[in-house]
Amino acid sequence: MTILLIAEHDNHKLKGGMLNAVSVASKLANLTGQELHLLVAGHQAQSVANEAAQIAGVAKVLLADAVQLANGLAENISTTVLKIAASYSHIVLLASAYGKNIAPRIAAKLDVAQISEVIAVLDADTFERPIYAGNVIATVHSNDSIKVLTVRGTAFDAAAVQSQSAPIETLEAASDQGLSQFIGRELTELDRPELTAAKVVVAGGRGLGSAENYTKLLEPLANKLGAALGASRAAVDAGFVPNDYQVGQTGKVVAPQLYLAVGISGAIQHLAGMKDAKVIVAINQDPDAPIFGVADYGLVGDLFELVPELVAELP
Template identity: 70%
Template sequence: MTSLVIAEHDNQSIKAATLNTVAAAQQIGGDVHVLVAGYNAQAAAAEAAKVPGVAKVLLADAPQLEHGLAENVEATVLAVAKHYSHILAPATAAGKNVAPRIAAKLDVAQISDITAVESPDTFERPIYAGNAIATVQSADPVKVITVRTTAFNGVAPVGGNAAVERLEAAADSGLLQFVSREVTKLDRPELTSARVIVSGGRGLGGGENYTKILEPLADKLNAALGASRAAVDAGFAPNDYQVGQTGKIVAPELYVAVGISGAIQHLAGMKDSKVIVAINKDAEAPIFSVADYGLVEDLFTAVPHLADMV
């Protein structure tokens, strides 16, 4: 029994989500191989080889893989899929783009967003926006899985010494062409990997207040900024700040929810945070049901005072 983890990387280094996915693969049992599909990605492959518990790194290095186009990555994985009992990818935008294509071509059912491994063929995954946990058993010969990275503690990035083996990349599918990428440069930690997140909701009343109220506290805590869907829809914050079922799934050490009522959609994205602090003037707000600490107070008074105390 051998598992293949599809690494998420930027051709220079592997992303933290890969370490979480390797942790899930190790719980399945057997050997763990990691596929680095990219271009001039030798540095990323070397980094993957240092991950403890990884038996082998497969490096598929070709121009058509430089930008991680799903069709080309899928074809490269399919060329070696028969050698693996499990194929895993992080449940990120990239992983959720590639894994379903692989499952469809293999004619197997994808097991999505797993949060626990019970046995090599049985897994847990959230349903109904995280309000219920389904136990899923698969009899498929190859199990294609996406992993909710916040549910697994990532393995250490160093300590291993796996061999790096070259893998021939599949030919360019010719179905699509990479045109451009606009990368948002952040002065703050990345939302999905931040230790602390300060998140704002509709209670802030406007985009100006989002900046004025939340940024001083986030600066003091060296925190990433997040937002509820209602705040994003209202234009208070950009779309890539959204936390929730249709946004980003996060599990920081500290999550500060300011003016967020706690809709199911939002709770699904942050309730696995280690410590949750909620500030809301409505004592009946659902956010208090998941909060470790709650402050029933006007946020326009409480948050500046809290920032002064930090």
């Protein structure tokens, strides 16, 4: 029995967070004395397989290359995984939109419980995961013969990349299940770091008042810091920014070196997505705002004055 990690990619390169996922899977492999195999399921994805083969800890890369796998449809990806699932003790995916789409189907077809959002591996059968918006950490022990996990990449260090390559083995893909059809994809092109992988995040909340203020105040600050832009759910719901900017329990989970929360009150839902940041700076006019309870540094005052002053002071 071995460990299987399912790669998230765009058929050209691995997605951010995969190096962190390899760290988790490698730890499982070390605990059980097993090998780690990484599955690349896509179309014309040889470059992804080559990249994956150079990650430390990966013993073998399995490449399933077929047209029906091009767009990551859960029905086709999961069926391909299920062809080989019996050979593995653990099946691991990132706790991203991609992983959360595929993992439940694999777990259901195997008739096992899915263990979601793993943030620590205690042993081969025991894991920690946050519940109640991160206010409680649950320890979960599984007796299932095959364990299906989604892991929170921000909770683990990234695996190293090495010059030596693991072998790449071709895997026959399952046929098109015909249960879903890819229609289209709308992508947001950014000229700044990806939110979940950024070392610095500047996030805005309801206190900014409008989309125009969000852009006017936060973009210059993010540009000076080389930061990604984020937002609270309230700012997204108000239409200040698109949904993919949202940080929180129902958005993206980030753990940057520096997180600047501007005009964000600090609702539990938002804190669940950013409280693991190394340094948190909050700017809010309400001295009793919950965000100050997790902030390392706080500025109480008018953000419309403080943010431009901060931008002016930065080189």
